[in-house]
Amino acid sequence: MQKIDFLATDGVFLNGLLYESTPKTKNIILAIHGMASNCLKKRDEIIAQNANKANIDYFCFNNRGSDLVKYIKKDINGKKEKKIGGTSYEDVLEGYEDIVGAILKLKEMGYQNIYLQGHSLGCTKIVYTYNKLKKQENKYLLENIKGIILLSLIDIPSTLKFYLKDTLDIYIQIAKQKEKEGKLLELMPKEAFIHPISCKTFLRYAKDNQEIDFAKYGEDTKFEEINNITKPLFMRWGNNNEMILQEAEKLVEIMNQYITNPNKDIAILKDANHSYTRKEEILAKQIIKFINNS
Numbered sequence: 001m002q003k004i005d006f007l008a009t010d011g012v013f014l015n016g017l018l019y020e021s022t023p024k025t026k027n028i029i030l031a032i033h034g035m036a037s038n039c040l041k042k043r044d045e046i047i048a049q050n051a052n053k054a055n056i057d058y059f060c061f062n063n064r065g066s067d068l069v070k071y072i073k074k075d076i077n078g079k080k081e082k083k084i085g086g087t088s089y090e091d092v093l094e095g096y097e098d099i100v101g102a103i104l105k106l107k108e109m110g111y112q113n114i115y116l117q118g119h120s121l122g123c124t125k126i127v128y129t130y131n132k133l134k135k136q137e138n139k140y141l142l143e144n145i146k147g148i149i150l151l152s153l154i155d156i157p158s159t160l161k162f163y164l165k166d167t168l169d170i171y172i173q174i175a176k177q178k179e180k181e182g183k184l185l186e187l188m189p190k191e192a193f194i195h196p197i198s199c200k201t202f203l204r205y206a207k208d209n210q211e212i213d214f215a216k217y218g219e220d221t222k223f224e225e226i227n228n229i230t231k232p233l234f235m236r237w238g239n240n241n242e243m244i245l246q247e248a249e250k251l252v253e254i255m256n257q258y259i260t261n262p263n264k265d266i267a268i269l270k271d272a273n274h275s276y277t278r279k280e281e282i283l284a285k286q287i288i289k290f291i292n293n294s
Helices: 042-053 092-108 121-135 156-164 167-180 199-206 248-258 280-293
Strands: 002-007 013-019 027-032 057-062 070-076 079-085 113-119 145-151 233-238 264-269
Touching: 002 057, 002 092, 013 042, 013 070, 013 092, 027 042, 027 092, 027 121, 027 280, 042 057, 042 280, 057 092, 092 113, 092 121, 092 199, 113 121, 121 145, 145 280, 156 167, 156 199, 167 199, 233 248, 233 280, 248 264, 264 280
Parallel strands: 027 057, 027 113, 113 145, 145 233, 233 264
Antiparallel strands: 002 013, 013 057, 070 079
16 A cells, blocks of 8 residues: 555645555556545445455545545645635535546556546546546546446435525525625535535535536436446445435436446445445445456
8 A cells, every 4th residue: 555646637736545456457446535534434445455356456535625624735837825625615526626637647657447436425526527528528538437436426406405495595695695705715504514614615515506416316317417427337325324315225226217327237235324334345345346347
């Protein structure tokens, strides 16, 4: 295992952990963590160990949204700057810069077969990034992406609507007023979200969410952005305290019915929660089986 430093495509300094297998391989899982998380999760370690046994390397990194609050450093044409970041202050669309930077680093290191794995918000970032690359017709990067692994993709806009109900518009107005005052980095009232969140980040999830509002589990069956994924697709949810609005069994039934990818593996991991606590080993084996069969 070794620490790898690299730059996002917009100059943000990032780093992560590379788990290497023997003999040297060109196959690797690139893992994108979720909200308020990082690359030091037990889940990552166990998946990495199983991947290494199958001669697949594993790279998990701290993106600019890791942990709740932190400073992120940026290098723009030799000019260094520092600004506040972390889950409470991130713009989820900037995950594109992080993921592409990581892919470029792995290509530079000689990896040819990259499997993008996301958890929770990390899934949102992957689906957004993949669709943006397709829109750009970026064959240089798409040719190396051999599969997509989405663990507990959540429908953030619908979840906010469900839990905040009539107060959602009130909180949006509070955030918009702060925007007018040039105070987007101020925090929202604590009742507005499950953890401290800036007005800037809240508006992205609650209002300016057109580019990430593609799950729509309870409203839509087109799933256009997910169906744009032509690479082999692996999707899992738990059915124990999962962060979804419907029963996991019903959700998986809907996804299997409407996701058109011929190389899909969409299922429940029985008794798993949102973090797959104590189910990491089972999850890891299912992921490796998916990669070997794709």
